[in-house]
Amino acid sequence: MPGFEVFGEEEKKQVLDVLDTGVLFRYEFDAQRKGTYKVLEFEKAFTTYTGAKYAQAVTSGTAALKVALTALGVGAGDHVITQGFTFVATWEAILDIGAVPVFTEIDTTLNMDPVDLEKKITADTKAIIVVHMLGAQARIEQIKAIADAHNIPVIEDTAQSAGGTLHGKHLGTFGACGTFSFDSVKTMTTGEGGMCITNDEQTWRCMSEYHDHGHDHIPNPGGRGGEGRSFVGFNFRMMELQGAIGLAQLAKLDDMIAGQKANKALLKNCAKALSGVSFREILDHEGDTATFFVFMLENAEHAAAVNACLRENGAGAINWGENCWHFYPQWENLLEGKSLCKNGWPFTAGGKRRFYHDPQALPASAELMARTLCYPIPVKMAEADKERLLNALEKASHI
Numbered sequence: 001m002p003g004f005e006v007f008g009e010e011e012k013k014q015v016l017d018v019l020d021t022g023v024l025f026r027y028e029f030d031a032q033r034k035g036t037y038k039v040l041e042f043e044k045a046f047t048t049y050t051g052a053k054y055a056q057a058v059t060s061g062t063a064a065l066k067v068a069l070t071a072l073g074v075g076a077g078d079h080v081i082t083q084g085f086t087f088v089a090t091w092e093a094i095l096d097i098g099a100v101p102v103f104t105e106i107d108t109t110l111n112m113d114p115v116d117l118e119k120k121i122t123a124d125t126k127a128i129i130v131v132h133m134l135g136a137q138a139r140i141e142q143i144k145a146i147a148d149a150h151n152i153p154v155i156e157d158t159a160q161s162a163g164g165t166l167h168g169k170h171l172g173t174f175g176a177c178g179t180f181s182f183d184s185v186k187t188m189t190t191g192e193g194g195m196c197i198t199n200d201e202q203t204w205r206c207m208s209e210y211h212d213h214g215h216d217h218i219p220n221p222g223g224r225g226g227e228g229r230s231f232v233g234f235n236f237r238m239m240e241l242q243g244a245i246g247l248a249q250l251a252k253l254d255d256m257i258a259g260q261k262a263n264k265a266l267l268k269n270c271a272k273a274l275s276g277v278s279f280r281e282i283l284d285h286e287g288d289t290a291t292f293f294v295f296m297l298e299n300a301e302h303a304a305a306v307n308a309c310l311r312e313n314g315a316g317a318i319n320w321g322e323n324c325w326h327f328y329p330q331w332e333n334l335l336e337g338k339s340l341c342k343n344g345w346p347f348t349a350g351g352k353r354r355f356y357h358d359p360q361a362l363p364a365s366a367e368l369m370a371r372t373l374c375y376p377i378p379v380k381m382a383e384a385d386k387e388r389l390l391n392a393l394e395k396a397s398h399i
C-alpha cells in the first residue's frame with residue numbers, strides 16, 4: 001500500500017538534484033535553479049500518466065479538495081454531496097469553504113450509491129464529490145450522467161486510487177476535477193502532497209492562482225512582485241523536494257500496483273473458503289489498484305466471529321464500521337457540531353444551527369459496513385506475513 005516500501009536510489013537522486021541548487025521554492029530563482037523545476041516537471045508527468053490536460057500540485061489531498069471546490073466556484077451556503085464512507089478530509093474540505101456536506105449511502109462497490117445520490121440532489125446542490133475508496137472505482141460513469149442531467153460539477157476524490165482506471169480511462173479524469181493525495185500511507189507518497197487534475201483550462205487557471213495567493217503568473221518586468229491578481233487566494237504550494245520524490249514515485253506506480261494485485265489475489269483465493277463470503281464489487285478488475293482486499297460475510301455477527309478468529313491467529317482485519325475516521329455514524333465531531341470557533345461556525349451562524357446530521361441517516365451503509373472486513377495490501381509481502389494471513393483465513397473458514 002504505501003510507496004515508502006519502495007524508496008530507493010531514484011528518490012535519493014531526485015532529492016539531491018534539488019539540494020544541489022538550494023532552491024526549495026517552486027517559483028522564481030531562475031538563475032540559481034539551473035533549469036531544475038521539479039514540481040512543474042511532476043505536474044507534467046502526472047498529466048502524461050493520467051491523460052488529463054492540466055495538473056496543479058498542492059500541499060495535500062485535503063488542500064486539493066479545497067482548491068478544486070473553490071476553483072469550481074463552490075462556497076458558503078452551497079450544498080455538496082459526498083458519500084458516508086470516506087476519509088474525514090472529504091467533508092472537512094466542504095465545511096472549510098462554508099458549504100454544507102450531504103451524505104449518500106454506499107452500495108456493494110463501497111462507493112457512492114447513484115440511486116441515493118439522485119434522491120439527495122436539490123436546487124442547493126452545487127457539487128458532488130465521488131470518492132474512489134480503497135483503491136477501486138466508484139460508479140463514476142453513471143454518477144457523471146446523473147450530475148450532467150442536473151448540471152452539477154463532479155469532483156473525484158482519488159486520494160486512495162492513484163493509478164486506477166475504469167474501462168481504460170484514469171480515475172480522476174471523468175469529472176470536472178480529480179484530486180489526489182500523496183500522504184505517507186498512500187500508494188505513491190511524497191510525505192505530504194496532493195494534486196488536482198482537470199481538462200478545463202479555466203478551472204486549472206483558477207486552481208493555479210488560488211493556490212498561490214492569487215498570483216496571476218503572467219511574466220512581467222517586475223517578476224513575481226509585479227504579478228497581478230484577479231481574486232483572493234491562499235497558500236497551498238508544493239515544495240520542490242516533494243515534487244522530486246513525486247517524480248520518482250510516479251515512475252514506480254504501475255509496478256507497485258502490480259505487486260499489490262499479486263498479493264491481493266493470494267488472499268482472495270484463500271478467503272473464498274470462508275462460509276457465506278462475498279467480495280466487494282469491483283467494476284473493472286483491470287483498473288483496480290488492489291490497495292485493499294475487501295470481503296463481506298453474511299451478517300454482522302458472523303463477521304465479528306470471523307474477525308475474532310483472525311485476530312486470535314495474529315491477522316485481525318479492519319472492520320470499517322468500527323472505525324471513527326472513515327464512517328459517518330462515528331464522526332461525532334461532525335454530528336455534534338463541534339468547532340473551535342467561538343461563534344460556532346461552520347455549524348452555527350447568527351446563533352442558529354445551520355444544519356444537522358442524524359447518525360441513523362445511512363442504514364444501508366451501516367448494514368453493509370458491519371459485515372465487511374478488509375486488509376490493506378502491501379506492495380511487498382514477507383513470506384512470514386503471507387503464511388500468517390493464509391493460515392488465519394484457513395482457520396476462519398471453519399467458523
Ligand SMILES: *Cc1c(COP(=O)(O)O)cnc(C)c1O
Pocket residue numbers: 059060061062063086087089090131157159160180181182183192193194
Ligand atoms: C488521504 C485522503 C484524503 C486526504 O489526503 P491528505 O493528503 O492526507 O490531506 C482525502 N480523501 C481521502 C479519501 C483520503 O483517503
